[in-house]
Amino acid sequence: MLSAVVVLTVAVECSAETVTGRALARVLPGANRFVRRMDPFPHYLGYTTVDGHLMGAAFLTTEVVPDESWGYRDRIATLVGVDTRGRITGVTVLSEFESPRYTKGLLSDGSWFLRQFEDKDARDGFVLRDDVDAITGATVTSSAICRSISVGLELITEEVLDLQVRKDSAAAHLFLQHLLWQIRFIFLWIIVGLAAFAFYKKNILLRYCILGMAIAYLGILKGGGFSMNDVLTLSSLRAPVFLNTLYWYSLVAIAIASAIIAGRFYCGWLCPFGAILEVLYRVVPIEWTVSRATDSYLRAVKYVALAIILLIGLVLGGNTLASYLVGIVEPFATLFNLHGDALSWTWLILMLMCSAVISRCYCKYFCPLGALFELVSAAASYLRLRVFSVKLPQDNCRGCRLAEKECQMDAIGYDEIAKRPHIDGNQCFMCNTCAATCPVESRKL
Numbered sequence: 001m002l003s004a005v006v007v008l009t010v011a012v013e014c015s016a017e018t019v020t021g022r023a024l025a026r027v028l029p030g031a032n033r034f035v036r037r038m039d040p041f042p043h044y045l046g047y048t049t050v051d052g053h054l055m056g057a058a059f060l061t062t063e064v065v066p067d068e069s070w071g072y073r074d075r076i077a078t079l080v081g082v083d084t085r086g087r088i089t090g091v092t093v094l095s096e097f098e099s100p101r102y103t104k105g106l107l108s109d110g111s112w113f114l115r116q117f118e119d120k121d122a123r124d125g126f127v128l129r130d131d132v133d134a135i136t137g138a139t140v141t142s143s144a145i146c147r148s149i150s151v152g153l154e155l156i157t158e159e160v161l162d163l164q165v166r167k168d169s170a171a172a173h174l175f176l177q178h179l180l181w182q183i184r185f186i187f188l189w190i191i192v193g194l195a196a197f198a199f200y201k202k203n204i205l206l207r208y209c210i211l212g213m214a215i216a217y218l219g220i221l222k223g224g225g226f227s228m229n230d231v232l233t234l235s236s237l238r239a240p241v242f243l244n245t246l247y248w249y250s251l252v253a254i255a256i257a258s259a260i261i262a263g264r265f266y267c268g269w270l271c272p273f274g275a276i277l278e279v280l281y282r283v284v285p286i287e288w289t290v291s292r293a294t295d296s297y298l299r300a301v302k303y304v305a306l307a308i309i310l311l312i313g314l315v316l317g318g319n320t321l322a323s324y325l326v327g328i329v330e331p332f333a334t335l336f337n338l339h340g341d342a343l344s345w346t347w348l349i350l351m352l353m354c355s356a357v358i359s360r361c362y363c364k365y366f367c368p369l370g371a372l373f374e375l376v377s378a379a380a381s382y383l384r385l386r387v388f389s390v391k392l393p394q395d396n397c398r399g400c401r402l403a404e405k406e407c408q409m410d411a412i413g414y415d416e417i418a419k420r421p422h423i424d425g426n427q428c429f430m431c432n433t434c435a436a437t438c439p440v441e442s443r444k445l
Helices: 002-016 021-027 139-159 168-201 204-221 228-235 246-262 265-269 272-283 292-298 301-315 319-329 332-337 342-357 361-365 368-382 402-406 433-437
Strands: 033-037 043-047 054-060 077-083 088-095 412-415 420-423
Touching: 021 077, 021 088, 054 139, 077 139, 088 139, 139 246, 168 204, 168 246, 168 265, 204 265, 204 272, 204 332, 204 433, 228 246, 228 301, 228 319, 228 368, 246 265, 246 368, 265 368, 272 332, 272 342, 272 361, 292 361, 301 319, 301 361, 301 368, 319 342, 332 342, 342 361, 402 412, 402 433
Parallel strands: none
Antiparallel strands: 033 043, 043 054, 054 077, 077 088, 412 420
16 A cells, blocks of 8 residues: 555656647747747747747746756756746746745646746845745745745846846845845744853743744744644655745754754744743633543544654655644644645644643644654663753752642642652653742742
8 A cells, every 4th residue: 555655655746747739838828839849958839820930839847947046845846947038937846845835836727926926037036035935934935935946037037038138246246135035044043142142141031032033033923833744844855945944954953953852842942833822821711621531531632733744744755735734733833824725724723722721722722843852852761861940949849849839731740659740751841831930949039
């Protein structure tokens, strides 16, 4: 069965990238006869059948600029039509495996995202969010399409249409614009630095300021932060171009490194969705208590979700299905991009309602990413790679159990015989609220 799924997946991918006459007619509307040429690179020339007049050329980005076509999950096959003046006449995406929760259907024909490239030529900027509007929450996808069209357009214009399009000074200016846009990822590292400082100082007020920045930057501006889709991308060994996605690589490095050296630090300090759930729980005056037996069963649910996503995405090769499931199970895109189907909106509302009365309900019971962080944390602790953990007094504990009451993840237990607290390091998300509350530990500051 596994071999059949693999064969079917390959067949679907190959057929999806087949350039048909209908697709060529969409991007070169004035032509009705097309000839494929291989020199100097694969492309199509479009003619009229009446007088054989050349109307322009078309190229497939995965053939002309394959390295520039990498999106989140795979190469994005974009067919681009160019008239004899070097202006884009049409753009259509033939094949892509991006998350539908993030792209919102904007990679289909006639969308505003694709139509904005029409009538541009190689002298235009193609700088994302300066000259081209990005799809909210899908920066890597938008950047890949924009970049592949820009580089491919310059090649087809100069080497096929024999037009002079760009001076070196203009190219340098565009590169500088692109670089300046990319270095905005530095703000992410500033947030991480502040989080590390606040953790060390056990500063709860500063932590909530950081959570606010995480909601604004990683959530609203960047579309939701780290996701299982990023894990699937890494596992498939199909990562986007480094220099074009510095924010993405920074986010991945921070999430993985923090999981190894500090457990679920990302969950407690940087996750924008978790931050909203925490604030929501603090302001809602109602609280529900989950029994110990129910709690133990519910905590296994996120591991089941993780296993299903990894099985479909990695073993069976179902990229699109895995991304769709991630978009439902992780309600980040639905919340921050305000886009989703009835099922994803229902799940989001349910998680918000439950987490308003049960502390970090989604994080404890349903988040597959949290389950992955717990597994990484456990492995890192076993291999003695974990460096940071929350500390509570042992021999001089007063037995007030204030720290246990403050724990949002119910990760603290109290040994009545030994009279000392115990922290489950894999469940703990390192907020350090317990240590800041403990009358013994807080005196050490």
